[in-house]
Amino acid sequence: MFRSVRAHYLLWVALLLLIGGENPPSDQFSFSKTKTINLSALIRPGMKKVVLAYSGGLDTSVCIPLLKEHYGCDYAITVTVDVGQPQKEIEQAEKKAAMISQKHYTIDAKDEFVKDYIFPLIKANGSYEGYVLGTSIARPLIAKKVVEVAKKEKAHALAHGCTGKGNDQLRFETIFRSTNLDVMAPMRDMNLTREWEMEYAKEHGIPVSATKSKPWSVDENIWSRSIEGGRLEEPDFSPPEEIFEWTVSPEKAGKAEEIDIGFEHGVPVSVNGRKMDGVSLIQKLNKIGGAHGVGRTDMIEDRVLGLKARENYEHPAATIILTAHRDIERLVLTRDELRFKAIVDETWSELAYKGLVDEPLFADLNAFIDNSQERVTGNVKMRLYKGSAKVVARSSTYALYSAELSSFDSKAIDQKDAEGVCKYHGFQARMYKKIG
Numbered sequence: 320m321f322r323s324v325r326a327h328y329l330l331w332v333a334l335l336l337l338i339g340g341e342n343p344p345s346d347q348f349s350f351s352k353t354k355t356i357n358l359s360a361l362i363r364p365g366m367k368k369v370v371l372a373y374s375g376g377l378d379t380s381v382c383i384p385l386l387k388e389h390y391g392c393d394y395a396i397t398v399t400v401d402v403g404q405p406q407k408e409i410e411q412a413e414k415k416a417a418m419i420s421q422k423h424y425t426i427d428a429k430d431e432f433v434k435d436y437i438f439p440l441i442k443a444n445g446s447y448e449g450y451v452l453g454t455s456i457a458r459p460l461i462a463k464k465v466v467e468v469a470k471k472e473k474a475h476a477l478a479h480g481c482t483g484k485g486n487d488q489l490r491f492e493t494i495f496r497s498t499n500l501d502v503m504a505p506m507r508d509m510n511l512t513r514e515w516e517m518e519y520a521k522e523h524g525i526p527v528s529a530t531k532s533k534p535w536s537v538d539e540n541i542w543s544r545s546i547e548g549g550r551l552e553e554p555d556f557s558p559p560e561e562i563f564e565w566t567v568s569p570e571k572a573g574k575a576e577e578i579d580i581g582f583e584h585g586v587p588v589s590v591n592g593r594k595m596d597g598v599s600l601i602q603k604l605n606k607i608g609g610a611h612g613v614g615r616t617d618m619i620e621d622r623v624l625g626l627k628a629r630e631n632y633e634h635p636a637a638t639i640i641l642t643a644h645r646d647i648e649r650l651v652l653t654r655d656e657l658r659f660k661a662i663v664d665e666t667w668s669e670l671a672y673k674g675l676v677d678e679p680l681f682a683d684l685n686a687f688i689d690n691s692q693e694r695v696t697g698n699v700k701m702r703l704y705k706g707s708a709k710v711v712a713r714s715s716t717y718a719l720y721s722a723e724l725s726s727f728d729s730k731a732i733d734q735k736d737a738e739g740v741c742k743y744h745g746f747q748a749r750m751y752k753k754i755g
Contacts (some may be wrong), residue, residue, distance in 0.1 A: 354425035366393040368471040369476040370501060372461055373397035375412025375529045378480035378506055381516045383419045384523050385505040386478055395420045398468050400461040405540025426464050429541060434599035436460055437542055439685055441467040442585040442692050444645055444664045447672040449618055451637040453543025458487055459676045460534045462494035469500060476501035483507035486623050490674025513548060535562060541601050545636035554629050556617060565605060565633040569612030569706030579608060580643045585692030587640050608635025611703040623673055639708050643699035646710045651694045651717040658689055658729045
């Protein structure tokens with residue numbers, strides 16, 4: 320059970336009296352687009368300040384006492400970046416932060432996340448081995464917000480709760496290590512397990528939702544939801560239905576539904592003819608798609624370090640939007656553009672997966688992709704049914720398609736003209752066969 324803010328306040332008053340402080344901390348919460356919760360004592364000279372990327376989950380919650388016990392940090396600042404996770408999760412993170420940290424920031428970055436990260440991903444058909452890059456594309460933004468807070472607070476160090484086996488340590492630290500601040504990673508440095516962390520949290524009175532029977536580690540933002548941990552790591556284990564929250568079981572989904580997605584310059588702008596901002600549009604499609612069981616991925620993923628991992632994801636809106644976007648690209652881009660862009664998209668996705676958004680090549684790829692999207696404007700009609708999202712129609716004023724020229728019932732093209740092409744098509748292969 321959470322200790323109250325007032326109890327935390329009284330604890331700090333007692334500590335101040337012991338160390339000779341004069342003024343107790345304020346227990347006022349100030350909220351704006353960036354929420355700040357400051358329950359700190361007066362900062363003494365020589366105190367070591369650390370800023371932690373904080374989700375409120377098991378790993379980052381146990382980080383705070385570990386940073387104090389093993390890294391000599393006296394003053395812990397937690398930063399939760401809102402990239403579309405549930406409001407309840409953010410509120411829980413704020414309550415925990417009030418218990419165990421000296422200062423907390425909640426930063427609303429949903430609009431920035433969609434505009435500067437998700438929209439470029441859509442244009443690039445972002446996908447790594449079938450994974451829609453939800454967690455990976457959010458990490459650099461979160462890391463940059465943490466760095467901004469660290470600079471503002473004149474901190475000595477940056478910290479994260481990532482393990483030494485996953486990808487997130489790389490995504491955070493490629494941003495963190497661009498500063499002159501120390502980087503601390505207790506989970507990795509101390510080679511900790513989730514079972515040890517759960518026991519440690521219990522001993523220190525830190526409330527966590529993970530249990531030995533349900534040790535799921537969930538990461539959620541507006542684009543996707545990942546679920547891992549426990550038996551979910553075993554490739555031959557069938558995941559229980561209880562791990563899914565965004566999508567109904569495809570077998571239990573209802574009747575088919577057709578929807579229309581409007582695009583302008585490669586970006587989705589409307590659903591069923593209604594113009595929407597990016598955040599609202601993605602939230603809307605998550606609800607629509609989730610009701611049809613659309614957007615579940617169960618895969619074996621190759622991590623950056625070379626380890627194979629079993630991963631489960633939910634991403635209804637991502638599945639719908641990316642499927643529609645690829646389809647309208649095929650209608651308006653030339654064959655050579657599509658062929659080359661497939662190479663660019665794959666490279667873009669690799670860099671995004673690794674968190675290398677500041678790599679110069681990433682900017683180069685985005686320049687090409689943005690130019691290619693000038694004509695990616697139009698509408699795609701999709702049918703959602705029991706886990707599937709299929710394109711059934713598409714239209715665009717930039718379509719490189721002519722019914723008159725393509726129809727078998729038209730004589731707009733003299734078919735006899737194709738004979739000359741046929742004579743030379745495969746010419747070298749025929750010569751090789753004769754020589755052999």
